Amino acid sequence: MSIQLNRRDFAKAGGLALATAALPALGQAAEEKPRLKPRILKSIKFGMFGEKLSIAEKFRVLEEIGYDGVELNSPGGVNKDEALAASRETGFPIHGVVDSIHWGTRLSSPDKATRRKGLEGLKTAIRDTSKVGGSAVLLVPGAVRDAKNENAEQVWDRSIEQIHFALPLAAKLGIHILIENVWNGFLYDPKGDNNQTADQLAKYLDEINSPWVGSYFDIGNHQRFGKPAEWIRTLGKRIVKLDVKDWGKSNGFCKIGDGDVDWPDVRTALGEIGFTGWSTAEVGGGDRKRIKEIHDLMDKNLLCKV
Numbered sequence: 001m002s003i004q005l006n007r008r009d010f011a012k013a014g015g016l017a018l019a020t021a022a023l024p025a026l027g028q029a030a031e032e033k034p035r036l037k038p039r040i041l042k043s044i045k046f047g048m049f050g051e052k053l054s055i056a057e058k059f060r061v062l063e064e065i066g067y068d069g070v071e072l073n074s075p076g077g078v079n080k081d082e083a084l085a086a087s088r089e090t091g092f093p094i095h096g097v098v099d100s101i102h103w104g105t106r107l108s109s110p111d112k113a114t115r116r117k118g119l120e121g122l123k124t125a126i127r128d129t130s131k132v133g134g135s136a137v138l139l140v141p142g143a144v145r146d147a148k149n150e151n152a153e154q155v156w157d158r159s160i161e162q163i164h165f166a167l168p169l170a171a172k173l174g175i176h177i178l179i180e181n182v183w184n185g186f187l188y189d190p191k192g193d194n195n196q197t198a199d200q201l202a203k204y205l206d207e208i209n210s211p212w213v214g215s216y217f218d219i220g221n222h223q224r225f226g227k228p229a230e231w232i233r234t235l236g237k238r239i240v241k242l243d244v245k246d247w248g249k250s251n252g253f254c255k256i257g258d259g260d261v262d263w264p265d266v267r268t269a270l271g272e273i274g275f276t277g278w279s280t281a282e283v284g285g286g287d288r289k290r291i292k293e294i295h296d297l298m299d300k301n302l303l304c305k306v
Contacts, residue, residue: 048285108142
């Protein structure tokens with residue numbers, strides 16, 4: 001038996017890794033466990049596309065280039081009713097949103113009022129994701145700012161508390177809260193070497209202990225501090241979505257493929273964990289020529305298409 005999913009059906013799968021085990025064919029030994037080939041969908045952050053076009057026109061251009069969907073910002077960003085109408089008109093999925101206030105209005109802030117505002121921002125992002133048909137909110141849970149008022153232990157405890165407050169809404173609407181690994185001084189040592197592991201991030205996610213919380217793994221963000229492929233292997237099924245960028249010791253954040261990320265090993269690791277789902281470029285944008293270049297670099301390095 002075979003099952004075919006179109007792009008919108010795939011998007012509605014909630015961002016979860018789809019089951020990869022197929023039924024054995026007649027006469028085939030069950031222990032062989034044939035598998036469907038995992039599929040990785042390509043997306044960009046909507047704000048990367050800088051041309052002055054309507055939302056629907058941008059969606060059409062992105063589809064023509066070869067993208068499978070797009071990701072918005074919330075709170076704020078483009079009007080979500082207009083975005084939903086454009087998505088329905090074009091058949092181009094919006095797979096989620098990025099919490100746009102998580103840096104300045106941090107869930108880890110020492111100020112209770114700021115934490116409450118951060119929580120309301122996260123809830124707004126959850127509602128907006130649901131409205132536009134997405135499956136997840138990308139969240140930076142906090143940032144280590146000083147040793148006294150916002151240290152690693154405090155960021156851990158405060159952010160988990162606020163995320164738990166948001167979980168009933170996330171579960172009700174079927175929206176995932178996905179933690180991005182970023183240069184926020186949290187869950188890694190910013191003064192450490194380049195052999196750090198994802199163990200702390202895995203432990204953090206496991207302590208939250210919810211099927212609605214996982215990893216939005218950014219492939220290039222921690223190249224400076226570790227090996228992305230090994231982080232992927234450690235995080236395993238905790239990874240629900242991917243951000244795609246590159247980083248090099250000599251050139252910092254750079255074009256995908258121009259940094260130090262070991263893309264063949266990344267592809268191998270993603271295959272080992274059976275990753276299937278959305279990958280979203282998070283790099284410098286521009287006009288459609290630049291957006292096409294990003295698409296092609298994702299194909300070449302992440303998907304090994306030439």
